[in-house]
Amino acid sequence: MKAVFLTGCSSGIGHATALLFQKNGWTVFATMRNPNAAKDLATLENVHVLALDVTDPNTVRQAITAAEAIQPIDVLVNNAGYGAYGPLESTPTESIERLFKTNLLGLIDVTRAVLPHLRKRGTGTIINVSSLGGRTAWPLGSLYHASKFAIEGLSEALLFELEAAGINIKVVQPGRVATDFNGRSVDINVDPAITEYQPVIQALMASATQDHYRTEPQVPAEVIFTAATDGTKQFRYPSGNDAVEGLQRRRELSDEAHFAEIRSTFGLDRA
Template sequence: MTQTILITGASSGIGKATAQLFHDNGWNVIATMRTPENDTELSALKNVLVTRLDVTDSATIASAMQAGIDKFGKIDVLLNNAGYGAYGPLEAFPMERIRRQFDTNVIGLIETTKGVLPHMRANGAGTIVNISSIGGQMTFPLGALYHGTKFAVEGISEAMHYELEAAGIRTKIVEPGMIATDFGGRSFDFVNDEEMTEYQPVVQALFSRWGSPDAGANASPASLVAEVIWTAVTDGTNTLRYRAGADAVELLDNRKAADDATFIGGMKAQLGLT
């Protein structure tokens, strides 16, 4: 029987590339997004259902899953991909935007997972793939909110790895490095208050680094992450973590090898903050 994957955040970037890859490999795809009416490509593909799912809207989670089951019979894999990054001095963020970051990247992931687990338990099988980041195991300045959510995804996923195994359900974490997607555009939320003068040297240093000509030199295409997701889903192992991109491998190896003072000192030196 043809297998089915449900993908959140499939309108662009990693989600869209993964939908295309799984479709090309003969899978049924439930490609979900907040504005499915804007899609012109995935909806034209056979065995792809494009439907609305906003991870902050409980009703859309339930309806998207039911629509997928009604069309394809079951859901074998859930890819929790929807998310965005909030950066800036923590003090400058209003609480409603802080809550939005955690509601999207953490609570939304949890609720979507909870929504599919009864179905997978009844089938005695399934795979949950959660998109984390190198930012789930290391941090950059001004990323308290984004990194907080991705560290949470790592902990949630690792704990789930234990408990879901008894139900025949695998849990996987994919950790991309820098990816050539629109993360710096609509998937990026930056807040600053220039009157908080103490934070401005860090803000300027970070944007100088991100705006440099070589900032995206090591960025991997979204298709590379899709291939890592494909491996995580199909390799038949209980491996928990998968890195995506040469920079992810290098940075996470360096972080693992360094103590806190060494790593933080190196980061500050790179940004000219020493």
């Protein structure tokens, strides 16, 4: 029986992924900021719910030490993260720091804490949850995209760095998923006094009310499970038709043609 260690399991993709690994007979270290939010995970066989806030190095080390004492970690899934939207100029410094501490520095800290264990055993897989937004950027999402583009670059460099130690690294790129991402988790910062940004804000708000395609969190969970178990060297795993098609289109188009499509998608060419 293999063991997976996941961050951000209180809801959404992390929760669905923890359930799926458990169903497939894995030992699951389901970590979350508040273990009281574990819901059904707390009652399942071979699931260990551990407290871990990716921005708190003490909880990172304690959770990894506790997990390793139960069973060596085979797969790390860096999933914890959230979105921040609004003009860069009107986003408070605290919001910027919190986003990067969570989405990027937290992922780096958890990875650095797990790596010595994987390296000593000469085996293991790290799966970083990026996004369709790790390769394409949407208006007002500068900070979120910066964090996910960074995860893509970090992971690509680590691919070469970790090869000699026998460790695999992979990136999962979900498109839109029906989770708490656009609800309780999102951080929106808009200053109505800065009038120049109002057209793009209005265009984005109009787009947000549309009924967009979304997969259920079980879809990226299946993709993460495949990435962990397929035994291949595949590096990127898009999840959902919007991600598969969007990433394909991004590869085919020039920057300028792609930007024109984004303007059209969000109605910015009409704003």
